[in-house]
Amino acid sequence: MSKFHELKFKTLQNKEFDFSNLKGKAVLIVNTASKCGFTPQLKGLEELYEKYQPKGLEIVAFPSNQFMGQEPLEGAGIAEFCEMNYGVKFPIMAKSDVRGDNKNKVFQFLTDKKQNGTNSQQPWWNFWKYLVDKNGNLVEVYSSFTKPTDKKVIKAIEKALN
Numbered sequence: 001m002s003k004f005h006e007l008k009f010k011t012l013q014n015k016e017f018d019f020s021n022l023k024g025k026a027v028l029i030v031n032t033a034s035k036c037g038f039t040p041q042l043k044g045l046e047e048l049y050e051k052y053q054p055k056g057l058e059i060v061a062f063p064s065n066q067f068m069g070q071e072p073l074e075g076a077g078i079a080e081f082c083e084m085n086y087g088v089k090f091p092i093m094a095k096s097d098v099r100g101d102n103k104n105k106v107f108q109f110l111t112d113k114k115q116n117g118t119n120s121q122q123p124w125w126n127f128w129k130y131l132v133d134k135n136g137n138l139v140e141v142y143s144s145f146t147k148p149t150d151k152k153v154i155k156a157i158e159k160a161l162n
Helices: 043-056 075-086 103-110 151-161
Strands: 008-010 016-018 026-032 057-063 129-133 136-143
Touching: 008 103, 026 043, 026 103, 026 151, 043 057, 043 075, 043 151, 057 151, 103 136, 129 151, 136 151
Parallel strands: 026 057
Antiparallel strands: 008 016, 026 129, 129 136
């Protein structure tokens, strides 16, 4: 079992989300914000989720207020915004830091090459995407500018599902 599958984090509803439940699934992790120019990517993420979740993809959102205060909402407000405006059904974690000294343990794994074996780059902005394969290996990292429905993202997800 990889270190990825040993992680745990709290959801917006303050329930523990155990990453061991993601074993055998491809996972796309995204740092999100409700007041960002990239926020409409939530629609594309939900489209991916609806299409690929039955095939074994999980999408996990990590709201963060670290980039120019673009996530002013808290808890239920974040969930309500994502559901009402974009129909989001994928899991949303509690608001947290995704870079710097206080970044959460999931992003510590995703941005530390010693832990993940491939990447040491922290997100530069909201909507960075990290694709983890079924075995818990980080396989791709995409910047904010890469849309979730980009052909290269879809191709990588399909590969990670096999």
